Amino acid sequence: DGGITQSPKYLFRKEGQNVTLSCEQNLNHDAMYWYRQDPGQGLRLIYYSQIVNDFQKGDIAEGYSVSREKKESFPLTVTSAQKNPTAFYLCASSIGQGAADTQYFGPGTRLTVL
C-alpha cells in the first residue's frame, strides 16, 4: 500500500529538548511538506521541499529545522528555540510537477512538551 507514515503518533518531551519527527512516503512524490495545526488556526506551513537536498522555509519556520537527504524521507526537528512546540504536526507530499498538485497527508504526530 502506498502512503505516508509519521512516527510516533504521540510524543512527549521535556522543555528544552530537541525532538525529531519522522515522515516517510512511498508514493514516489518529489515534494514534501510539514504543517503545524493548532486549535482554531487551521494548518500553517513550516517547511517544504520540492526536491531532494533542497528545502524552503514556510510561514512559521523559526525554531524548526529539516533535512531532505532521500526522496522518501523528510524529518522535522523541533528545537529548543521553538517557544510553543506543543501541537499536532502533519506531513504531506505531492507529485511536485505543477498545477493542481494535490497534497496527501500522513496521520500526524501529536507533540506535547512538558
Place this chain on the structure above:
Amino acid sequence: AQSVTQLGSHVSVSEGALVLLRCNYSSSVPPYLFWYVQYPNQGLQLLLKYTSAATLVKGINGFEAEFKKSETSFHLTKPSAHMSDAAEYFCAVMNTGNQFYFGTGTSLTVIP
C-alpha cells in the same frame, strides 16, 4: 496574496438534513481549490478538488462543491447528513507556486 475564509467554525445539522459548509477565497486569478476532511487525531483526507474544468465538482462520500467565480466561493454540500460525516472540514486554495493556503476549518456535528 491568497487567502481562504471559512464562515462558521462550528456547524450542527440533524441526521438526514442538508450539509452546507462555506468557503470564500481571495485570488487575483482563478485558483485551484480543495476540500479536505479530518477525523479526530488523524491526517487530512481529500474530499474533492476544483481544477478549472466543471464548476460543479463531485467528491467522495456524497459531497460536492460548486465553484462560483462571481461570488469567489467554493461551498461544500451534501444532501443528507450521516453520523459518520461528523469531522473537521478544511477548504484550501493553491497558488501557481504550488503553495497551499488553508482555511481555519469548520467542525461539523451531526445530531441524531
